[in-house]
Amino acid sequence: MIGERKALRKRIVISNTNALEVQGLRDLNVKNMVDETQIGQMLALNEELLDHLRDVRAFKPTQNWNMFRKPSTLMRRESVEMGRTILDVSAGQAEERPRTVRRIIAGERGTGKSLMLLQAMSMAFLNDWVVINVPEGQEYTIAHSAYAPMTINSARQLSPDQAAQTASKQSQGSQEMIYNQPTLTAELLQRISKSNENVLKRIPLAHEYKFGDYEPKNLYSLAVVGVEETSLSWKVWQTLWEELTSPSERRRPPVLVAIDGIDHWMTLSKYRSADYKPIHAHQLAPIRHFVEMLFNQNGAGQLANGGIVLAATTGSNAPSVPAFELLLKQLDARARGLKMGDNEFPMPQPYKTVDQRVLNLLEGSAELNVQRLKGLEKDVEAKGLLEYFARSGVFREVVSERTVAEKWSLAGGGVIGELARFGSRLRV
Amino acid sequence: MVFLFSVNFPERRMVKKALQSFFGIGPNVSARLLAKHHLHDTCRVGELANTQILEINATLTEMKIENDLRRQVLGNIARLRDTGTFRGKRHAMGLPVRGQRTKNQTITAWKLNKIDRKL
Numbered sequence: 323m324i325g326e327r328k329a330l331r332k333r334i335v336i337s338n339t340n341a342l343e344v345q346g347l348r349d350l351n352v353k354n355m356v357d358e359t360q361i362g363q364m365l366a367l368n369e370e371l372l373d374h375l376r377d378v379r380a381f382k383p384t385q386n387w388n389m390f391r392k393p394s395t396l397m398r399r400e401s402v403e404m405g406r407t408i409l410d411v412s413a414g415q416a417e418e419r420p421r422t423v424r425r426i427i428a429g430e431r432g433t434g435k436s437l438m439l440l441q442a443m444s445m446a447f448l449n450d451w452v453v454i455n456v457p458e459g460q461e462y463t464i465a466h467s468a469y470a471p472m473t474i475n476s477a478r479q480l481s482p483d484q485a486a487q488t489a490s491k492q493s494q495g496s497q498e499m500i501y502n503q504p505t506l507t508a509e510l511l512q513r514i515s516k517s518n519e520n521v522l523k524r525i526p527l528a529h530e531y532k533f534g535d536y537e538p539k540n541l542y543s544l545a546v547v548g549v550e551e552t553s554l555s556w557k558v559w560q561t562l563w564e565e566l567t568s569p570s571e572r573r574r575p576p577v578l579v580a581i582d583g584i585d586h587w588m589t590l591s592k593y594r595s596a597d598y599k600p601i602h603a604h605q606l607a608p609i610r611h612f613v614e615m616l617f618n619q620n621g622a623g624q625l626a627n628g629g630i631v632l633a634a635t636t637g638s639n640a641p642s643v644p645a646f647e648l649l650l651k652q653l654d655a656r657a658r659g660l661k662m663g664d665n666e667f668p669m670p671q672p673y674k675t676v677d678q679r680v681l682n683l684l685e686g687s688a689e690l691n692v693q694r695l696k697g698l699e700k701d702v703e704a705k706g707l708l709e710y711f712a713r714s715g716v717f718r719e720v721v722s723e724r725t726v727a728e729k730w731s732l733a734g735g736g737v738i739g740e741l742a743r744f745g746s747r748l749r750v
Numbered sequence: 751m752v753f754l755f756s757v758n759f760p761e762r763r764m765v766k767k768a769l770q771s772f773f774g775i776g777p778n779v780s781a782r783l784l785a786k787h788h789l790h791d792t793c794r795v796g797e798l799a800n801t802q803i804l805e806i807n808a809t810l811t812e813m814k815i816e817n818d819l820r821r822q823v824l825g826n827i828a829r830l831r832d833t834g835t836f837r838g839k840r841h842a843m844g845l846p847v848r849g850q851r852t853k854n855q856t857i858t859a860w861k862l863n864k865i866d867r868k869l
Contacts, residue, residue: 324762465791501788594785 334381335388336372342715343391355405355445362706366394367444374447377517379457380440386742390714396707398698401441408445411628415576420628424616428650429695431637432739438695439580439634446578452518452566459583460639462506463591463603472502472607499595502607507555508548515545521575528570531561541565556607569626577629581612584633588646588680604679617687645677652684653692697736704730704741711745718749752795752803755810761796768795773869774815783809820869831865841865
């Protein structure tokens, strides 16, 4: 059967009845997501939230959801801080002072970047935001999905003669070729429409649109047009984004944009142009749109109804992109107060070519922070995690100060992925 | 079932694989063909639009592949023989052409170096 093995490989098992039920496990809700006393506690995700997260592809097959009875996440200091940011942005939208928070979440492998995105998405769903998720940045650059050239100013697809004309213009160096990715955009719209169905159905459109035979009435039906007609998906996405970020009298909810694996977007993609030159990721329209949003190029990062743009790097699947590493260092330096001309400001090595497109992103991104995730804190967070594992019957040792300290050190200073591995190790 | 260059391919076949089944198209040429028509690496033959199929067929008919190419190669070998060159004589005798040793390891030459080589 076609696709059977793939479905088996990519399946997400959320619950395991062999695990013990943990008594006293509370659900994540609007109150305890900002409660500092909950740091070190595991909070469960309720059924409704699970449906949203599944539809938006927040879970990954390599995560260990299939070892516990009820899916839950650990509240870290960073999680509570994220909760506070979300409530602040919500309040800002209600009080007509929209605030956009843009952040890159970086860190070593296993430090919990993807789960930080999942927690942010959960909290956003709880607050009735619109959540847009790109679960694998890699999908956009490995050339496994359709692409087509389009001119930089227009959203319409080109016919072959027009494509040839713009190709010749491009080879003369006067215009950069941007490429559309209709199937991936349609999948994105499918995720958005399915997971945010209730919220989007309640939002009417500010203007009237007509796409062929379709006359959408609200944001949900607008997104569905792009799902059903792949050729219209990019236009629909642009319209949807304009609608979501248009300041209107009818209140639009804030938007959370979560991108996982942004390293793949900072280098050449596997696509080739018509004259067989590699296409840079920034020439792909969806990637360009998100990158301009994250780095606030041409003001694209200011969301009129408020919102948060989060991008996580990958630890285990990262391509080597020196320009992006340098960019992160430059963002760190700027956060510490250094400026471009200072002695200690990280600059590219002389006599080495660096990707200028990536370094140019530094200019507009004034409020972009890089949050570097480190290991868990030993006495509260790591202990809480191991206690949960022990209560579920997965961790077989006694959770004492000694064992917690031992596992914490072995996990490289409490790196949560490694700690989870030690917590679920089979003792023979 | 889609017709590329008058050969029928099942819809699940990848375009890259289908193109490489022609004599004269290998991984390099097929990659360039895909790039020229803006097709991604894992595009299936069933996913091609009619206009794209027509364009690919047009490009294939312009290229020298299959029988045209075979004729060219055999013509080259025949020309070498007809002009009485050393290489032509080696082809006729079924011996190595490119200056290899003839004491041992001449099996491939004996099998392949012919005037009427089967391609």
